Amino acid sequence: MNLKQLYYFKTLAKTEHMTQAAELLSITQPSLSHSMTELEKELGAFLFEKTGRNIRLTKYGEFFLSYVERSLNELEQGEKALKELVSPDEGQIDLAFIYTLGPYFAPLLLQEFKQVEAHKKISFSFYQGNTKNILHNLKTEKTDIALCSMITPDNQIHFEPIAEEEIVLIVPLNHPLATLDSIDLADTAAYPFISFNKKSGIRPTIDAMLAEVNVVPKIVCEVEEDHTMAGFVAFGHGIGILPRISALDYYDVKIIHITNPSYQRYIYVATLKNHYLSPATRIFRDFIVDYGQQNFLATGKRI
Structure with a gap:
């Protein structure tokens, strides 16, 4: 059984006329007849019976048609959906x-x-x-x-x-470092840190930056994303190093430019x-x- 046979069967079932069905399918009548005979052999059931010059579905053909129509409809919908999905205009x-x-x-x-x-x-x-x-x-x-x-x-x-992402230091507004506009990370050694957790993609960069200036951070807690870090810093739980996201302007933190060490943090x-x-x-x-x-x-x- 193949997909072409199912389309042939559906068309013949709707027309109930071998010649008309063959014309609609653009094949010869003997080819259509042979294809249906082979399908009946494979299924082990007669799908059609003659009524004068026409044919009609047997009860087994009626039973099989309902499944064929549902299957072909699903395939046609899937084909349409897939074409839309991969379309350069509507994907x-x-x-x-x-x-x-x-x-x-x-x-x-x-x-x-x-x-x-x-x-x-x-x-x-x-x-x-x-x-x-x-x-x-x-x-x-x-x-x-x-x-x-x-x-x-x-x-x-x-x-x-x-693109390249700038990494900055943030501190609470009342923090001793809040008077600074730029900083060498070596000057942060005395203060507790809010850090990203070890699953974070930026954690290795921050660890490397601190290691370069011989700072072993006193990490008081680890977070997963930037807004949480900004919130904890704003409430005075520690200082943090993170990318310069625009939302930092809405937190009660001082944003400090890092002058040392130099770094490159690319987005890909x-x-x-x-x-x-x-x-x-x-x-x-x-x-x-x-x-x-x-x-x-x-x-x-x-x-």
């Missing part, structure tokens, strides 16, 4: 990004992308998390594109740099190597690379 993209990109950078990319008329019907689903979780979801194909940092190179993933667009990307996904990936490199990396602007 869907599963996009993941790290927490720091949620308030500004990710919405900015979508806003700019949607300015193009041909992109307006492309839809998105979003996932936020830390870099480790995001890259795991990328590898398991739960997401199509990831905007993240890079913990270590990965031979399964292609990373393309698109990540996709699987040697892996199929739908047309819409490829268009969006290429847009992100061009937009990020032209508007951020080329200009030295940080996010």
Whole structure:
């Protein structure tokens, strides 16, 4: 039994006329007759019976037709949905990004992308998390594109740099360091820290920065994302190092520029190597690379 036989059977069942059905299917009448005979042999039941010059379904044919129609309808709907999904004009993209990109950078990319008329019907689903979780979801194909940092190179993933993220120190407004606008991290050794947990993609960068100035941080608690760190710092539980997200302006913290050590914290667009990307996904990936490199990396602007 094959899909073509099922379409033949459905058409013949509706027309109840061998010649008409063959014309509709653009095949010869003997070919159609042979195909139906083979289908009946495989099923072990007569599907049609002659009534004068026409034919009609047997009760077994009526029974089988209901299943064939449902199956073919499902296939046709699946075909239509798949074509829409991979359409360059109406496809869907599963996009993941790290927490720091949620308030500004990710919405900015979508806003700019949607300015193009041909992109307006492309839809998105979003996932936020830390870099480790995001890259795991990328590898398991739960997401199509990831905007993240890079913990270590990965031979399964292609990373393309698109922007640089500034990392700053934040302290409570009444903290002794709050009078400073810039700082050498060596001067933070005496104070307790709020830190990101060890699953965070930025934790290795911060640890390396502190180690470079010989600071062993006194960590009083670990958090998963930036807003939680800002909240704990604002309430005086410690100081913190984190990316300069726009939402920091709404917390009662002093934002201090770090002059030493120097660092580079890049944001990448990540996709699987040697892996199929739908047309819409490829268009969006290429847009992100061009937009990020032209508007951020080329200009030295940080996010």
